[in-house]
Amino acid sequence: MATAPHDGFAQLVHAEWTKLRTVRGWLVGLLVAVVLTIGIGLLGPLGSQISCVHVDGGGCSAQSPPKGPDGREVVDDKTIVYRFLSGDGSITARLTDFDGEYAPTGDVQAGTVHGLQPWSKAGILIKDGIKPGSPYAAVLATGSHGVRMQYDYVHDLPGLAGPVSAATPRWLRLVRTGDVITGLNSADGAMWTAIGTVRLANLPHDLVIGVFAASPQYEVIKSSFGGTRSNGGPTTATGTFDRIALTGQTSGDWTVPPTYTGSGPDGQPLRPQGGDGPKAPTGAVQHGSDGFVITGSGNIAPMAVSEGSGKTVESALAGTFAGLIAVIVVAALTMTAEYRRGLIRTSLAASPRRGRLLAAKATVLGGASFVTGLAAAAIAVPSVTALEHHKGLYVFHASAGAQIRIVVGTAALLAVAAVLALAVGTIVRRGAAAVAAVIVVIVLPYILAVASVLPAGAAQWLTRLTPAAAFAVQQTVTSWPQVTAVYTPTNGYYPLSPWTGLAVLCLYAAVAYALAHRLLLRRDA
Amino acid sequence: MSVCLDFTDFPDALHAEWTKLRTLAGTAWLLAAAVVLTVGLSAASAAGVTCDGAHCGEDPAKVGLLGVTLGQAVVAVLAVLAVGEEYGTGMIRVTFAAMPRREAVLAAKAVVVAGLTAAAGVPAVLGSALIALAVLPGNGFTAAHGYGPHLATAATARAVLGSVLYLVLVALLALGVTAMLRDSAAAVGTVLGLLYLFPIVAAVISNPDWHRHAEQIGPMQAGLTVQTTIDLAQQPLSPWQGIGVLAVWAFGALAVGAVVMRSRDA
Numbered sequence: 001m002a003t004a005p006h007d008g009f010a011q012l013v014h015a016e017w018t019k020l021r022t023v024r025g026w027l028v029g030l031l032v033a034v035v036l037t038i039g040i041g042l043l044g045p046l047g048s049q050i051s052c053v054h055v056d057g058g059g060c061s062a063q064s065p066p067k068g069p070d071g072r073e074v075v076d077d078k079t080i081v082y083r084f085l086s087g088d089g090s091i092t093a094r095l096t097d098f099d100g101e102y103a104p105t106g107d108v109q110a111g112t113v114h115g116l117q118p119w120s121k122a123g124i125l126i127k128d129g130i131k132p133g134s135p136y137a138a139v140l141a142t143g144s145h146g147v148r149m150q151y152d153y154v155h156d157l158p159g160l161a162g163p164v165s166a167a168t169p170r171w172l173r174l175v176r177t178g179d180v181i182t183g184l185n186s187a188d189g190a191m192w193t194a195i196g197t198v199r200l201a202n203l204p205h206d207l208v209i210g211v212f213a214a215s216p217q218y219e220v221i222k223s224s225f226g227g228t229r230s231n232g233g234p235t236t237a238t239g240t241f242d243r244i245a246l247t248g249q250t251s252g253d254w255t256v257p258p259t260y261t262g263s264g265p266d267g268q269p270l271r272p273q274g275g276d277g278p279k280a281p282t283g284a285v286q287h288g289s290d291g292f293v294i295t296g297s298g299n300i301a302p303m304a305v306s307e308g309s310g311k312t313v314e315s316a317l318a319g320t321f322a323g324l325i326a327v328i329v330v331a332a333l334t335m336t337a338e339y340r341r342g343l344i345r346t347s348l349a350a351s352p353r354r355g356r357l358l359a360a361k362a363t364v365l366g367g368a369s370f371v372t373g374l375a376a377a378a379i380a381v382p383s384v385t386a387l388e389h390h391k392g393l394y395v396f397h398a399s400a401g402a403q404i405r406i407v408v409g410t411a412a413l414l415a416v417a418a419v420l421a422l423a424v425g426t427i428v429r430r431g432a433a434a435v436a437a438v439i440v441v442i443v444l445p446y447i448l449a450v451a452s453v454l455p456a457g458a459a460q461w462l463t464r465l466t467p468a469a470a471f472a473v474q475q476t477v478t479s480w481p482q483v484t485a486v487y488t489p490t491n492g493y494y495p496l497s498p499w500t501g502l503a504v505l506c507l508y509a510a511v512a513y514a515l516a517h518r519l520l521l522r523r524d525a
Numbered sequence: 526m527s528v529c530l531d532f533t534d535f536p537d538a539l540h541a542e543w544t545k546l547r548t549l550a551g552t553a554w555l556l557a558a559a560v561v562l563t564v565g566l567s568a569a570s571a572a573g574v575t576c577d578g579a580h581c582g583e584d585p586a587k588v589g590l591l592g593v594t595l596g597q598a599v600v601a602v603l604a605v606l607a608v609g610e611e612y613g614t615g616m617i618r619v620t621f622a623a624m625p626r627r628e629a630v631l632a633a634k635a636v637v638v639a640g641l642t643a644a645a646g647v648p649a650v651l652g653s654a655l656i657a658l659a660v661l662p663g664n665g666f667t668a669a670h671g672y673g674p675h676l677a678t679a680a681t682a683r684a685v686l687g688s689v690l691y692l693v694l695v696a697l698l699a700l701g702v703t704a705m706l707r708d709s710a711a712a713v714g715t716v717l718g719l720l721y722l723f724p725i726v727a728a729v730i731s732n733p734d735w736h737r738h739a740e741q742i743g744p745m746q747a748g749l750t751v752q753t754t755i756d757l758a759q760q761p762l763s764p765w766q767g768i769g770v771l772a773v774w775a776f777g778a779l780a781v782g783a784v785v786m787r788s789r790d791a
Contacts, residue, residue: 025708040725040726040729043730044730332710432709458570
């Protein structure tokens with residue numbers, strides 16, 4: 001911005017920094033922002049406890065979900081009939097019937113009805129051992145999304161559309177060549193189309209190759225004024241396979257899992273480790289000479305974060321609001337206090353180009369707020385996470401990049417909010433009104449959307465259109481199209497991507513700044 | 526407001542405060558804004574929320590009076606300005622010179638602000654309730670879905686009356702906090718922080734006991750339980766207990782504010 005060394009902008013910035021630095025209340029305000037942000041963040045784990053309801057009385061560590069190849073939590077719970085494959089080879093199978101069962105009331109004893117879930121799965125897979133969370137590639141039919149090729153939990157490619165029946169069977173094939181796996185499908189076993197070719201890094205020589213079925217929890221998602229709740233129960237999916245053919249060097253006979261009746265030794269339903277609710281009866285039986293009928297429950301998919309199953313990394317930043325309010329007060333005051341004291345006339349006399357004064361204030365405040373936010377978030381995230389680990393709470397995976405993004409994003413959020421507060425303070429020239437207006441537009445929509453007050457649809461729109469959209473920058477969880485879950489702001493899912501959300505706040509700040517600039521030039525001080 | 530000439534100074538203080546607040550440029554605008562914003566958000570909520578089955582869990586009073594969560598911010602600003610402006614301009618020194626009993630000044634301000642808030646709160650809350658009563662039956666809030674033949678019940682009347690009381694108590698809380706802090710902007714930040722932060726803190730606390738306590742002591746959540754008309758047994762507080770919690774906050778802030786006002790230089 002400074003075009004020449006003797007241009008006044010640098011001096012203006014220096015003057016504004018001196019004003020900010022020497023008013024004790026303002027520095028205290030920024031310090032309070034840091035302390036409150038960290039303190040409220042720590043309240044979360046301090047006020048939380050782990051509730052282990054494991055039937056076998058095992059420790060809570062037994063409840064941590066398996067992790068996929070990229071470190072994310074996954075659900076890997078299915079019925080699989082498998083053999084071992086050494087080196088290159090392939091598996092082909094025909095799926096002739098696909099049906100399921102679920103309990104609409106969520107209670108299996110109360111009666112079940114036939115039907116598949118949208119993401120019930122039956123198909124073939126190649127996997128690095130049967131350990132939950134290991135890399136895999138699969139071609140599978142789904143309840144209502146046609147044939148898919150899925151691999152390493154998070155990836156999902158579409159194949160043939162339409163349901164499976166005896167009249168419209170689905171032929172599925174997986175071919176392994178080194179680390180490269182190709183998924184194919186066909187309606188008649190003659191005309192094959194490739195769905196995708198993927199590389200699974202570092203696949204070992206020996207792999208599990210087999211046929212599986214799985215069916216995720218039945219979900220009834222209910223949004224109401226008290227928030228969004230999901231009720232559900234276990235489901236099963238049964239796939240009838242024949243014409244199973246393997247090529248390549250295979251060893252051993254088919255390993256068929258024992259039939260599982262859905263109750264433990266004491267008659268109580270068991271809970272699977274993935275936390276996907278009580279499990280339904282599953283198993284596999286031989287079907288003809290080259291087939292199996294496989295009934296599965298569970299899922300092979302990324303895990304959706306839901307309330308109660310653990311803490312997200314961004315929950316460490318719940319105190320951002322307190323910090324935000326403190327920063328808003330300081331930012332609005334730096335302008336309104338000048339009007340109040342009449343200092344604005346001195347400031348404008350010293351800097352007749354009024355736009356520069358506003359720019360200098362915005363630079364100093366934005367910078368100071370950014371540093372405040374950065375310090376608060378950089379301390380809060382690791383310390384709160386450490387406390388959560390210490391208390392035995394499960395903390396969901398977030399990549400290092402995502403953690404850096406939420407810390408820097410929180411700092412940017414405070415900086416942009418400070419500029420917005422400064423601009424609104426310049427427009428209304430009253431501290432109380434400016435502070436109230438900015439707090440209400442940023443914090444109230446968030447409370448209405450997140451603290452379980454509004455139904456899901458309204459909450460989505462609030463976090464899209466209002467400045468509260470900026471809190472998307474703190475999101476570390478991912479919503480998966482191939483997983484049915486409650487993707488609402490309450491559970492940490494925002495409709496906008498992190499930086500788009502922050503851009504919404506930037507847009508509000510830019511408009512307010514432009515208006516403030518215009519009014520500052522036109523009005524008497 | 527009539528002023529009876531008494532030899533104690535309270536009616537004079539009352540009259541002085543009424544004149545000051547009445548002639549403050551922003552007061553009328555703020556009162557109008559409180560009514561418009563409350564009714565506007567309530568109407569949007571009543572129009573947008575539907576009950577799509579029996580036991581849908583929607584509380585018609587909470588849906589229809591949602592605007593109170595927005596209107597309280599305006600009411601808080603009004604109350605903050607009633608004290609904060611005087612400290613800001615130095616007028617407070619003149620006031621205290623004329624009225625050395627400072628707690629009488631604060632009490633007079635409290636009466637005037639409470640009266641003005643009630644004057645805005647009644648049309649704001651009644652307007653919201655009337656719109657909700659007209660709109661909600663069309664959105665599935667019917668007898669078939671578990672609501673009474675009429676939504677206007679004794680519980681609804683309590684929610685309406687309680688919401689007006691809620692706004693008045695928020696104004697008194699804001700008045701007390703401003704007397705403590707003696708700065709308008711900081712006071713608004715603190716009051717809105719007190720109101721809005723407790724729900725956020727409660728949301729991150731998963732221990733059921735702590736969560737319940739956070740909901741019981743938060744001035745906004747506790748106070749707004751007065752709007753509950755269904756599932757009363759599941760609330761952490763009964764409606765009037767909730768208003769009681771907010772009253773403790775409000776009068777506690779006023780008491781501390783009075784002490785600070787007395788002991789500090791103006």
